[in-house]
Amino acid sequence: MRRGFLLSTPREPRKTANHTAVAEPAPAADTKTAAAPERKSSQPATSPVKIMLIPTARYRRPPPLPQYLSGYQPYAVRRADVPKTTQPELQTMFISYNNMQEDLSALYPGWPLSFSSPSPAMHQVTPIGGTGLGLVATRDIAAGETIVRERPYIVQPAYIMGSGGAEDIYRTLEGFVSLMKPENRRGVYALRNSKGSALPTELAGIVDTNSQEAGPFPNYAAQYTGVARDISRANHSCNPNAHPAFDTPTLTYSLHALRPIRAGEEITITYLGNTLYQHHERQQELRELYGFTCTCKICCLTGPERRQSDMARFALQLHGQKIAEHDARFAKWVLGGAELLPLDTLEPHDFDIFTLDTTSWSIMESEEYCEPSLWEPVLARLVKGCSVLEDEKAVRFYATKAAELRMAYTGSDGGWRAVAENPRQTDWWAKLGDKRKK
Ligand SMILES: [Zn+2]
Incomplete structure (x- = not known):
């Protein structure tokens, strides 16, 4: 799952025509x-x-989605604080258009449905050498196992809200996040901003750095993204051992082990749309989008x-x-x-x-x-x-x-x-x- 969709320009897959020598x-x-x-x-x-x-x-x-359904014009941006079940300290800011919330409730009575996460936790957020914080396994994890499931801090449209362009989404986000509980707002601002001053606000940089794909949501074909407390801390590797997924009925992200992970091992995901790129292509994309040089096992x-x-x-x-x-x-x-x-x-x-x-x-x-x-x-x-x-x-x-x-x-x-x-x-x-x- 590629990260950082907010305000990013969708990129075409790299062409491979210059490699036709290998059949x-x-x-x-x-x-x-x-x-x-x-x-x-x-x-x-x-x-x-x-x-x-x-x-x-x-x-x-999943195939790339158009920004909006054909002929669809959003006319009302709404915000809802989604109630919590297993994580009462966390608040989810769900930014939606029109009747999306009513549609979700009709589709999944009682939406968002309750969920559970492994207990005791299999992971912890901890300092990782040279890359800030990351996720580390606290016990051996089997291939295919669910590592953690959580409701995110924010779920929001990936692209432009309304007709005012990018400035609209900056202002809308700032306004909505200012309404969050102080401890949740502090959690959002504590996340990493790898964009530096490339985006006009610190919050835009944080959201763009940490966003994961969310949805699909009914009657809305555009991409949605979310920012989570723990899963957004997962660092990148070109041979990741975990994969994040979004579940619409519970409005949660989950992280699953792609192969056995030993206690003490870092839990990693890929930020790239295509991890089959060659070394120089991967490094170029990671530098352009996230501002770092990958030092994973494969890149070393x-x-x-x-x-x-x-x-x-x-x-x-x-x-x-x-x-x-x-x-x-x-x-x-x-x-x-x-x-x-x-x-x-x-x-x-x-x-x-x-x-x-x-x-x-x-x-x-x-x-x-x-x-x-x-x-x-x-x-x-x-x-x-x-x-x-x-x-x-x-x-x-x-x-x-x-x-x-x-x-x-x-x-x-x-x-x-x-x-x-x-x-x-x-x-x-x-x-x-x-x-x-x-
Ligand atoms: Zn790498």
């Missing part, structure tokens, strides 16, 4: 992961009792290791641009007998799709970053392919990874957990039977 992801030095399937068939499957479908739904980045690589990381991320970008094409290749591969070609005779462009997917997954694991638009198509094909190849251990491994990532991105395992527990009962298990070439 396909290069093979990793060792494309076999710990759970890479054996290249041989196992014993025939027993008759499944109940056939399960392997999930095909995919998490996708030098020499050949940095070049390898950049190539790996570029290979994932290319793979992500060909999801539909690779789905077609996969279907053709299965129909053709799911033949695994010998690795030592292959050029990268000759890879069977199964090997390409195992390579892509290996890259995501070595980079410790699972691209949101890519991990599920890749894992879905690997689960199906390993089912066709009757490799139960590998199906369990890849389906468990998919379940953890689904939990982190959507709060639900999407059916992957059941697949991990019952590989032989899926519709792809031993799909080709004796017809598969051995």
Whole structure:
């Protein structure tokens, strides 16, 4: 989830046309992961009792929204202090247009719905060397686990209110925040302002620095953002271990673990719209938007290791641009007998799709970053392919990874957990039977 939408100019994704020299992801030095399937068939499957479908739904980045619905003109800016349940000391300033609050109450009776956050807390806000405050895990956290859920200080439209331009939103924000309880107002002003004097007020800089996407909200297509007390403290990494999400019914932000996090480890998210950028592109965007130089584990690589990381991320970008094409290749591969070609005779462009997917997954694991638009198509094909190849251990491994990532991105395992527990009962298990070439 990209941060800092307030008053920011939406940016086009970086073009990759200048990298056309690389046609396909290069093979990793060792494309076999710990759970890479054996290249041989196992014993025939027993008759499944109940056939399960392997999930095909995919998490996708939400498409960019227009500023307003076509023909929609906001005419009334309203403010509401949202009542608190589990955090009585916190007050949420919800800035909305027209009848948005009534629409939310009709859609979710009793809105905003009550919520809970892990107790005792799994995180604490603490000084981090050189970057001010940040979040640190206070105990071991499992992949997919919800780390914290909270109502934010402010939820507001990301772009311009009314017709008066940017000055309107500065004045409106200042006016609304001045009405907050003193302790909440102090909390807002204690957040970091990485914009310096680039914006006309300290508050505008703070909100722009700390905003996360919010919504969607009914009858309103523009982007909303929010500023939270704890989750807005999460620092950036190019291999983040957590992902923030917004829940409209409860008007809360939550933070979910993308992989296991150990007690004492910093909890990080990405501020970038595309973390698959190469090193110099990531640094440029972070300097322009947030005024800092990233010193994460990936950005600290030098020499050949940095070049390898950049190539790996570029290979994932290319793979992500060909999801539909690779789905077609996969279907053709299965129909053709799911033949695994010998690795030592292959050029990268000759890879069977199964090997390409195992390579892509290996890259995501070595980079410790699972691209949101890519991990599920890749894992879905690997689960199906390993089912066709009757490799139960590998199906369990890849389906468990998919379940953890689904939990982190959507709060639900999407059916992957059941697949991990019952590989032989899926519709792809031993799909080709004796017809598969051995
Ligand atoms: Zn970095």
